Amino acid sequence: MEPCRLAATELACRRGDRVLFSGLSLALEAGEALQVTGPNGTGKSSLIRILAGLMRPFAGDVERAGSMALIDERLALDEHLPLGSALDFWQKLDGCGVPDAALATLQLQGLLEVPVRFLSTGQRKRAGLARLLNSGRQVWLLDEPLNGLDDQARGAVEALLALHCGGGGIAVVASHQPIALPGQKTLHLPNFTA
Secondary structure (H helix, E strand, O other), X not given: OOOOEEEEEEEEEEEOOEEEEEEEEEEEEOOOEEEEEOOOOOOHHHHHHHHHOOOOOXXXXXXXXXXXXXXXXXXXXXXOOEHHHHHHXXXXXXXXXXXXXXXXXXXXXXXXXXXXXXXOHHHHHHHHHHHHHHHOOOEEEEEOOOOOOOXXXXXXXXXXXHHXXXXXXXXXXXXXXXXXXXXEEEEEOXXXXX
């Protein structure tokens, strides 16, 4: 895996007339993980989108080195295809497949013939993570990846994050729920209005 880095300097995010956060700086090197916490409406999802390059900050700069992948509430899997076919689409696009061990860890092997639209919330989250593994990206940006997951699936997600970071990847996880991340740093976004 090529060296990767993700850094932000003096970021500010504004939605309408409201400043969600300002003066935010962070730096992550290969093998590091960051959990972003805070109450609803403080900008956790907006920060993830800014880091991904999908949203412009109101102020500040982001430096990215390495390939990036984002998992949020948008699954990016064809709702009408069976899960296995939907994952195969991304395998062809990204050039790497989901290892059988990952499918087993994410408890998806028995769901490969089920159309994506029939998956539960937790199954959909696990399917999104399988797509992420399929991407081979170095920097993972995860927005609420534990929603709808039971304890066993949550443990599987934590294990996959540990493997990713242990292999030189970076993970940024926005979550209300506690999550065990390797070498974890935490960034708490407080309520802020200007």
